[in-house]
Amino acid sequence: MKRYTWLLVFLLGINLLSSQECDKTLSGRVIDFHDGVPLEAATITFNNRTIVTDAMGAYAISELCETAYAFTVSHEKCNSQVITLDIAKVSSKDFYLEHHLNELEEVKVAGANINKTTSGEEETIDSDIIEKYSSASLGDALKEITGVFSLNTGSTIVKPIIQGLSGSRVLIMNNGVRMQDMEWGDEHAPNLDVNTAGNVTVVKGASALRYGGDAIGGVVIIEPNKIPARDTLYGKTMITGGLNGRGGSFSSELIKGYQNGWFFKAQGTMKRFGDVESPDYILSNTGVFEKGVSVSLGVNKFTHGWDAYYSFVDNKIGVLAASHIGNIDDLINAINNQNPEIIRDFTYEINNPKQEVTHHLGKLRYFKRFEELGKWSTQYDFQYNQRFEFDVRRTEELSKLPSIDLELKTHTVTSDFNFDSNPNFLWNMGMLFRYQNNFANPDTGVRRLIPDYNKYDAGVFITGEYSITNDIMLDMGIRYDYNRMDAEKFYLKSRWDERGYDKDFAGFIKENFNSQWLTNPVFDYHSISATTGMQYIFKEDYQFRFNYALAQRAPNPSELFSDGLHHSAARIELGDLTIDQETSHKISIAAQKNTEKLGWEIAPYANVINDYILLEPVAVQLSIRGAFPVWEYRQSSVTLLGLDTKLYFNWHKNWRTDHSFSIVKGSENKKSIPLINMPPPKFDNGITYKNEDWFGLQMSLENQYFFRQNEYPSNISVFSPQQAKDVFLDINTPPKAYHVLNVDTSMKFEIGEKNKLKVGVAINNILNNNYRNYLNRQRYFADDLGRNFLLRVSINY
Amino acid sequence: MNTRKFLSILTVGSLLFASCSNDDDNPVPVNEEELITKMTVSLVGGGQTINLIVADEDGEDGPTPPKVTVSGNLAVNTVYTGSVELLNESVNPVELINEEIEAEADVHQFFYTANSSLNIATTYNDKESDYNKEDGTAFTSTNPVGLKFTVTTTDAGTGTFTVTLRHEPNKSASGVANGDIANAAGNTDITQTFEISVQ
Numbered sequence: 001m002k003r004y005t006w007l008l009v010f011l012l013g014i015n016l017l018s019s020q021e022c023d024k025t026l027s028g029r030v031i032d033f034h035d036g037v038p039l040e041a042a043t044i045t046f047n048n049r050t051i052v053t054d055a056m057g058a059y060a061i062s063e064l065c066e067t068a069y070a071f072t073v074s075h076e077k078c079n080s081q082v083i084t085l086d087i088a089k090v091s092s093k094d095f096y097l098e099h100h101l102n103e104l105e106e107v108k109v110a111g112a113n114i115n116k117t118t119s120g121e122e123e124t125i126d127s128d129i130i131e132k133y134s135s136a137s138l139g140d141a142l143k144e145i146t147g148v149f150s151l152n153t154g155s156t157i158v159k160p161i162i163q164g165l166s167g168s169r170v171l172i173m174n175n176g177v178r179m180q181d182m183e184w185g186d187e188h189a190p191n192l193d194v195n196t197a198g199n200v201t202v203v204k205g206a207s208a209l210r211y212g213g214d215a216i217g218g219v220v221i222i223e224p225n226k227i228p229a230r231d232t233l234y235g236k237t238m239i240t241g242g243l244n245g246r247g248g249s250f251s252s253e254l255i256k257g258y259q260n261g262w263f264f265k266a267q268g269t270m271k272r273f274g275d276v277e278s279p280d281y282i283l284s285n286t287g288v289f290e291k292g293v294s295v296s297l298g299v300n301k302f303t304h305g306w307d308a309y310y311s312f313v314d315n316k317i318g319v320l321a322a323s324h325i326g327n328i329d330d331l332i333n334a335i336n337n338q339n340p341e342i343i344r345d346f347t348y349e350i351n352n353p354k355q356e357v358t359h360h361l362g363k364l365r366y367f368k369r370f371e372e373l374g375k376w377s378t379q380y381d382f383q384y385n386q387r388f389e390f391d392v393r394r395t396e397e398l399s400k401l402p403s404i405d406l407e408l409k410t411h412t413v414t415s416d417f418n419f420d421s422n423p424n425f426l427w428n429m430g431m432l433f434r435y436q437n438n439f440a441n442p443d444t445g446v447r448r449l450i451p452d453y454n455k456y457d458a459g460v461f462i463t464g465e466y467s468i469t470n471d472i473m474l475d476m477g478i479r480y481d482y483n484r485m486d487a488e489k490f491y492l493k494s495r496w497d498e499r500g501y502d503k504d505f506a507g508f509i510k511e512n513f514n515s516q517w518l519t520n521p522v523f524d525y526h527s528i529s530a531t532t533g534m535q536y537i538f539k540e541d542y543q544f545r546f547n548y549a550l551a552q553r554a555p556n557p558s559e560l561f562s563d564g565l566h567h568s569a570a571r572i573e574l575g576d577l578t579i580d581q582e583t584s585h586k587i588s589i590a591a592q593k594n595t596e597k598l599g600w601e602i603a604p605y606a607n608v609i610n611d612y613i614l615l616e617p618v619a620v621q622l623s624i625r626g627a628f629p630v631w632e633y634r635q636s637s638v639t640l641l642g643l644d645t646k647l648y649f650n651w652h653k654n655w656r657t658d659h660s661f662s663i664v665k666g667s668e669n670k671k672s673i674p675l676i677n678m679p680p681p682k683f684d685n686g687i688t689y690k691n692e693d694w695f696g697l698q699m700s701l702e703n704q705y706f707f708r709q710n711e712y713p714s715n716i717s718v719f720s721p722q723q724a725k726d727v728f729l730d731i732n733t734p735p736k737a738y739h740v741l742n743v744d745t746s747m748k749f750e751i752g753e754k755n756k757l758k759v760g761v762a763i764n765n766i767l768n769n770n771y772r773n774y775l776n777r778q779r780y781f782a783d784d785l786g787r788n789f790l791l792r793v794s795i796n797y
Numbered sequence: 798m799n800t801r802k803f804l805s806i807l808t809v810g811s812l813l814f815a816s817c818s819n820d821d822d823n824p825v826p827v828n829e830e831e832l833i834t835k836m837t838v839s840l841v842g843g844g845q846t847i848n849l850i851v852a853d854e855d856g857e858d859g860p861t862p863p864k865v866t867v868s869g870n871l872a873v874n875t876v877y878t879g880s881v882e883l884l885n886e887s888v889n890p891v892e893l894i895n896e897e898i899e900a901e902a903d904v905h906q907f908f909y910t911a912n913s914s915l916n917i918a919t920t921y922n923d924k925e926s927d928y929n930k931e932d933g934t935a936f937t938s939t940n941p942v943g944l945k946f947t948v949t950t951t952d953a954g955t956g957t958f959t960v961t962l963r964h965e966p967n968k969s970a971s972g973v974a975n976g977d978i979a980n981a982a983g984n985t986d987i988t989q990t991f992e993i994s995v996q
Binding site for chain 2: 324326327329330333341342392394395397398442444445446447448451488490494498513516518563564565622623624625626628721722724
């Protein structure tokens with residue numbers, strides 16, 4: 001192609017020599033396609049002449065003959081363009097150059113990532129960190145970020161908690177698609193393969209409005225690495241082996257790029273672990289078997305492009321055998337015993353209780369840039385999430401049937417326009433339409449925990465960033481979301497009446513089925529979210545940010561409709577049809593300094609949430625199976641106050657230390673009752689030795705200290721049929737403080753010209769400490785993970 | 798060109814939307830297969846039958862507490878032959894759950910616990926080998942199951958008598974074969990306490 005152009009230039013040059021009248025002129029300007037800025041010092045070359053543009057981007061060429069010329073227009077950092085003009089017809093011409101070639105290049109994320117918000121609190125982890133978690137999960141990797149914790153069910157089901165909030169309050173954007181994978185359940189982990197991520201950014205709060213207005217906790221944004229627009233073929237393979245769990249993972253990807261913007265990428269991961277071990281015993285039935293593939297292809301040109309992406313994840317996850325309990329007496333026994341009641345020999349086999357979840361995600365995106373205006377993107381995505389949960393049931397036959405069998409299908413269309421022609425004044429506006437259908441299969445033989453429903457969402461937003469000076473930036477945005485929930489749910493008549501729905505919601509009743517009503521609850525929600533803030537850079541190294549975010553979140557299906565015994569938790573969970581949106585007002589402030597020698601950041605925040613939806617134990621319900629604690633959703637106004645701090649020193653060119661501390665306190669405004677499941681304070685200290693000359697040697701030792709959570713809601717007293725009396729149920733008391741010592745070492749080797757081999761060894765929990773984590777739902781039953789040796793090898797080619 | 802592309806995307810999108818909208822078929826109620834709504838413990842001895850009944854009409858999901866009835870008092874110094882009947886009365890015809898327990902006798906066991914003021918002793922009167930597996934052959938193991946048992950009364954007294962059905966108990970744990978629930982572990986399928994007197 002290029003050769004052909006040169007040939008053309010050459011031929012046209014000859015043409016010039018043979019021409020007669022040569023008194024024509026051509027004038028105009030060379031302009032940045034992107035923002036319309038005139039380009040100074042751009043060159044226009046033809047034959048042997050070179051003309052340079054002035055400060056206004058203007059040029060004038062004289063002594064042209066009445067014929068066609070091929071002009072090569074170039075500018076530093078731009079793609080050169082060859083444009084053929086017939087001087088007989090044209091005397092003035094503006095040339096547009098694509099001045100943002102770097103945007104198409106593979107973005108080196110380390111430190112220099114483009115922020116998602118101007119004034120919000122956010123942090124990015126890059127592929128070096130993600131590689132360490134190749135055999136773990138997204139939630140584990142995110143804990144590298146100060147203020148991010150996780151709500152665990154064992155060591156494999158990991159849900160991120162951002163500044164104290166999790167579940168539906170945390171939005172997960174996977175490659176531009178908002179994950180719809182039943183995030184409402186505490187034991188539902190995000191269904192994505194961490195190996196597909198090039199970088200992950202956590203926005204702590206609702207300040208990134210374009211992704212959604214209900215991110216009261218925050219947004220996790222997972223992005224693949226960008227593929228360069230040049231002829232290239234490269235890939236990476238990662239192999240990780242772990243002693244604890246006696247398994248490992250294998251992940252490989254291959255990427256093909258072309259100069260003309262076409263690209264193709266394929267990636268696959270397989271991960272398998274058997275039962276993991278605590279220091280003293282095997283945690284039986286905690287194996288995992290995960291598979292994931294993803295493919296993408298598309299065209300990424302400067303002016304326009306499209307891409308198609310598909311990913312599939314299939315997770316089989318064992319749930320600790322000892323955590324399956326029958327009723328309140330079993331729970332009391334488990335809490336009193338301290339040791340798990342079921343300890344079997346090590347196995348890779350995954351038995352009940354277990355989860356089998358598959359997730360398909362498909363996406364089609366198109367974008368086009370408009371001269372001196374901006375970029376328009378439109379996307380359609382489809383997700384299909386199928387969740388099976390198998391319980392230990394009364395007979396073997398029944399145990400083959402899942403107790404939960406839910407199918408969630410989501411279609412989303414989004415479109416947005418990013419006005420970026422004026423770099424001092426960036427606007428982004430867009431809209432969203434979403435349809436979601438949930439189907440609860442009745443063949444389980446267990447009453448549906450989540451009903452069949454159709455959900456319709458629509459949203460519009462506009463956000464803007466304004467640079468007052470080079471040092472002061474303001475941002476603001478507003479978003480409106482509409483949600484309609486249209487469910488079809490069976491209620492036991494006794495429950496319907498007990499909840500008082502016979503008075504308030506009689507209109508929802510659709511049909512009479514003996515002991516049950518079939519009802520059709522329909523709810524509409526209108527939510528407004530908004531954000532504003534500023535960023536101020538001063539004395540070069542200092543930065544100050546302030547952000548206010550208002551966010552409203554409509555209740556999720558679990559909060560509205562839960563009704564019945566949740567076997568895996570041995571508790572009756574009751575949603576409430578009267579639950580309305582929760583509204584959060586969050587103020588976050590950050591001051592930071594970053595220099596070669598040292599850096600620090602202090603980031604306090606206050607989050608006042610009106611009508612916060614919380615789930616807490618309220619009573620005990622008797623049944624033929626024994627007594628069960630009843631957990632009810634209710635709303636209360638709460639305040640979360642927290643602080644995230646970080647500090648690093650580069651003591652020497654090889655030595656660095658990192659320190660971070662985070663704390664959050666949450667309580668109800670009225671009675672100052674502490675909120676449940678608030679992360680305890682955490683203090684991290686690490687020392688790293690780095691020597692590029694020794695094959696990029698990097699050694700780090702890290703100590704994580706988790707304080708005891710001293711603020712928790714009070715325990716409850718329950719009637720124990722077995723003991724025939726009221727018994728104090730120590731269900732909320734947090735475990736004691738603990739610390740974990742980890743070490744990580746890695747080296748890089750060049751193999752041949754292009755291949756790189758990276759070898760890493762990590763030891764987690766070196767001291768093999770026994771500990772229990774307050775934020776692990778299995779803390780009642782067993783200790784957390786013991787020591788683990790991990791070896792990882794990655795080859796770039 | 799762009800408008801056309803946009804429109805085509807929109808059309809595809811809306812078609813997908815339309816194709817997914819529900820056809821207004823009502824969902825069917827779930828046939829709850831694990832539900833036990835009624836347990837009847839019959840004690841036959843001294844020429845009379847005493848029934849201890851618990852009925853939980855809306856099951857473990859429902860708010861209605863189970864109804865407990867004890868048909869009479871036990872007599873002193875009497876040997877009673879005990880048996881258990883488990884029913885799911887929420888379905889038509891009524892389902893007899895005993896069959897399921899028998900077919901998986903090796904992973905189920907009843908426990909009968911009387912408090913000391915009651916002065917009664919309970920012993921098992923059956924073993925796994927009394928029952929047939931799903932495939933029709935009898936179990937070969939001989940651990941107790943507890944669908945049949947014997948209650949022996951001595952002096953008069955009043956107190957509680959608790960019946961528990963455990964799933965996957967550790968049948969080889971200390972005392973479990975003699976009816977001691979303390980080390981049994983497993984999951985509770987049924988547990989009910991009855992107030993009874995021996996007169």
